Amino acid sequence: MAARENQGYLIAVIILVLLTLVLALTTFLGVSRMNENAAKLKETEQRLTVQKNTSEAYQIEAQVLRAYVGELGPSLAEVPSMFDRLDGLSLNSQLTDAQKASIGDMLTNLKEVRGEYDKDMKLFIASDGGDQAQEQTWRNLVRNLNAVLSKAHNKETVLRNDMTRIQTQANTDVAKMTEKVTELQGSLTTAQDAMAKDRTDYKSKEQALQTSLDSAKAQNESVNRQFQNYAQTATAEQKTLKNNIAGLERDKGAMKIKLDRYEQENFDLHDGRVVRVAHKIDRVYLDLGKADGLRPNLSFAVYPQTSTDFQKDEFKAMIEVTRITGDHQSEARITLEDPTNPILPKDFVLTATWDPGYSVPIALIGLFDLDGDGSSDRLRLVQMIENNGGRVVAMNNEQGKVIGKIDASTRYAVMGQSPDPSAEFSGALYTAINELTDQAKNNTVQQIDQRKLLNWMGRHNNATVQQLGEQMGNEFRQRQGTNQLKTEDMKSSDR
16 A cells, blocks of 8 residues: 555656756756847847937938928028038947948038039029029029029110111111202212303303404404404403403302301301209209210200300200110209309200210311410310310321321311421421311301300310319210321321
8 A cells, every 4th residue: 555655656646857857858858949039139129229310310311301492391591400410420329330430421422412503503693683582502503593594684685676676777777868968969070060061161161252253363454444343342341241250250269258157157157955954953854855866974064045156156055965765865963053054954065076866077277275274185186076076087196197088078177286487397288277277268158256166065165274074074085086186196197
């Protein structure tokens, strides 16, 4: 009985030992698997952190690029914080050296992109409007450059259209002047042909009379009485012809006087009128403008609206054109005015060197000393005339050389001072003055003195010696033209 009990206990102990071994083995395997899973979990968490950092780095790179492009993501103000965040990611201790190097390369590339962005943003061009208020992104840079190019293209189009219009107007003016010159040349040819015919008829009659006289002298004494009668008849006819010639000469002189008077009346007509006066701002407004060929800086003398003779009446004020406001409208500033005799609406304005749509041709004869300092002011007078819209077509220099030529188109011959007989070149000067004076007389050009020219240009009654300044206007600007003497030609001829 006891042996069976011990055998039972032994079996029980063996079973207990086996169960204990199984439990220990199971516990060991469970703990080992738990440790392995914990290591895998930690490794997975580390990989997840690295992937998050790498993904964030790529997202930051994309956001920076989108900000530089513009209107695709964050604003430019967020870019510095993105660089700081990316720089912090490159220092994360959980990343491997390769991953840190990759993020570092990404940061380096973004810095290079930022350098290129900074260079490109220097291309922003200041322009009218609100373009400069935009963010400086590549997209806005393209818009800005496109706007600037569009404005430049529009300006170029306007300038091209203006140039075409001016060229068309110039061609029209040239055609009109050519037609007028052709008409004048035809009239001159007709007059010359008529004069040549009269001269031929006179010579034929004179020769016929001389032949008759010679034949009468050769006749016999028996027909002496007949000869005397014939001689008396011939003498009477000759006297009649001479009287006819004298009458023609008188008619020619009368016609010349009428022509001179007609030209004088036309040349002394006013150029325009004062429309409105603003004394508080020293401004007047004229009925002349762009369609009349008016340009800024022209000076005009102002005459009372009751004036009928601009040669005798003194001007009451002087004005200078400052702005063209319309086809027949302009603004001028008052440069000289008597408070007791102010400028009024409907007053006349006149200058001798400009007609509406026409540059007046002028000749200068003699010596010109405008300020009484003993030195020649010829070139200064030329510049004053050109600045006031006229053009000098003929003159003599101080050495007696004739420059240019006076023809029928010359409007005025301005007579200066005669040279001192004891001065150098006086002989050559007298010869040049006489030559130009003869040209003026032969072409019936109206002669005026220096004072009248300055008076008409609004330059009279100035100080004896006047310094060149703003009140003189832009007097030394060189004008170019095919029918006027260039300032450089004058200077070279003086040398």
